[in-house]
Amino acid sequence: MRIVADGLSPSCWSVRTRVTVTATVIVALLLIVGVAVFYQAVRHTVLQDLRARGVLAAADVVTIVRNEDPRGMLAVQDADFPLLQVVDDRGRVLASSEALRGRGALDVPRPPASGRPEVHTVHVPGVSADVYVVSERTSSPYGFRTVHAGAPITELTRNRRFFVAALAAAVLLATAAVAWIVALSVRRALSPVRVMSAELADITDIEGGEGERRVTVPDPVDEVSDLARSVNLTLHRLEDVLLRQRAFVADVSHELRSPLTGLRAQLEVALEHPGDEDWPAVARSALADADRLQGIVTDLLILARLGAGVPAGRERVDLGGLVREEVARRPRRVPVETDLQEGVVVWVTGDHLVRVLTNLLDNAERHARSRVRVSVASERGDAVLVVADDGAGIPPEDRERVFRRFHRLAEGRRRDRGGTGLGLTISRDIAHAHGGSLVAEGGGITGTGGATNAAHGGARLVLRLPLAS
Incomplete structure (x- = not known):
């Protein structure tokens, strides 16, 4: 039973089934409401027409009562309103049409005021259909009288069942048609998705041994x-x-x-x-x-x-102070010049930043001819660390390749055969993990005012990190 219940749950239905059921239910509700409103509108129209004609028929009898106060038989002026009665305040029938001869007063409430016709639908014994009655109170030479003018609602009563059945059948047929159309439309709309699903199931090697394997893009832009x-x-x-x-x-x-x-x-x-x-x-x-x-x-x-994004503790670090400590930590093959701005604070993992600085200094020392220059400054909300050397420089086509894993230029392999080729890769990944960037530029060491030492060329590695708030 649990399995059956789970299978009937809407969450287990296909997209086609869910869309079809939802659209069908909505359309069915709208059709039911529309049919009900239509039926009430037709009924209201019929009753309004009966009211207008009934008021005229009652008015004719009221005119006679005011002038003559008739007794006995009443002549029928409107064939659709053959049920006429004149009743006094005691409930006695004073006059009636042929259709109501010998019958008691109609069971209709007396109008509370004169000159205001009221309508009621009642059942009259001996009449097969309900009777629509217009009642009006008026005065006669001998006292107040109540005039009733009634019409059997034969057509409305006789055709009601057929009319309601026809409307119900129309709702069912329209709902079934909508369900079929929606199911067919959704099936056609999802056909490319089924094709994509089958193609994805067949793609077991995304390298595509026989060329790139991709799913089919359908023609309509949707x-x-x-x-x-x-x-x-x-x-x-x-x-x-x-x-x-x-x-x-x-x-x-x-x-x-x-x-x-x-x-x-x-x-x-x-x-x-x-x-x-x-x-x-x-x-x-x-x-x-x-x-x-x-x-x-x-x-x-x-x-x-x-x-893997393993979180590491971060702290406020003075970038200039860290560079000063790292440069003084051990002697290097070539002298290292510094230009450090004070108060450049970053929010970083200290060990990671030390690793980046060590990698950049080792790389610059490895390629430098005579000197290395390190500068720290703040620029547009970023802390900028530049490590430059006066070596051979990095060709423009290799300035992105040097950040690839295990990628080493020929000069780097010649100068340091024991390197792993991962230093710059790790440095860039650390920079990205801290919301910064690391790029390689040409130009080498710049002189006073930013002038480039064109005689020696060299490389510049530029690290940018967001300043600590």
């Missing part, structure tokens, strides 16, 4: 075609992510294999002739490879945490 284009865009992005992930895995495997292979080779050679080996030198070489492996694993862990 919401369904927009959905198809969005699906294709999502497939393209997934394909790009998968390709980059596979390339990343391949690069990681390559970077890890090199130190592991070197370490294994050193140990195997040393073990073949253990008596002839300088074991302290072997240990130092193995330790260097282990340090490189540890560096790669550490960098990968940082990238994974940044990519």
Whole structure:
């Protein structure tokens, strides 16, 4: 029973069923209300016509009563109002038409005032249909009289059932037609969606071994075609992510294999002739490879945490003070010049910012010929850190590539064979995690007033972070 109930729940229905049922119910309610209003309008029109004619028929009898106060038979002036009566205040019938001869007074309330006709629908014994009665109180030479003029509502009573049945049948037929039309229209409208669903089910490799595999975009420009284009865009992005992930895995495997292979080779050679080996030198070489492996694993862990959005505690950090401490922490191959503005405070994770600054200084030192320059300033609500060197610089076509994982330029590999190629990648990810940016520019070290040292060229790495409020 529970399974059946769940199957009948609207939440388990298809979109086509839900739309069809909703539209059908709404249309059925509107049709029922419309038919009811139409029936009442027809009935009101018929009764209004009877009232107008009944008032005229009663007025004719009232004229006679005022002049003559008749007794006995009354002549019928309107054939549709054959039921005429004149009743005194005691309820005695003084005069009536042939149709009411010998009958008692009609069971109709006496009008409270003269000259104001009132209408009632009553049942008269011996008459097959209900009687529409117009009553009017008037005076005669011998006292007050009540005049009744009635008409059997034969046509309305006789055709009521047929009329109501016809209207009900019309509602049912119209509702069924609407349900069929809506179901057919929704089916046709959702046909491209079914095609897309089938195509998506068939796409098991978003790289598309036989070329790009995409869903079909229907011809009409509507919401369904927009959905198809969005699906294709999502497939393209997934394909790009998968390709980059596979390339990343391949690069990681390559970077890890090199130190592991070197370490294994050193140990195997040393073990073949253990008596002839300088074991302290072997240990130092193995330790260097282990340090490189540890560096790669550490960098990968940082990238994974940044990519997963793992929250880290933040604090207010004086960017100029942090640069001053980091520059003074250890001597470098080339002198480092500083131009640090005071009071440039950012809201960051301190360890992450230290990692960025270390990576940028190491990179600049690696490529610099004679000096490195670091500047800190505030600009339009941002803290701007610039690390520049007077080295060979970064070609324009490589200024984005240097931020790719494991991507190293030829000069970088020549100057530092032990690097991982992840420093700038991690630095940019940290900048993005803090709502900032990191870009590479040309121009190298600028002189006083911002003039570029054209003689040496060089590279500029510009870090922007939002200022702390």
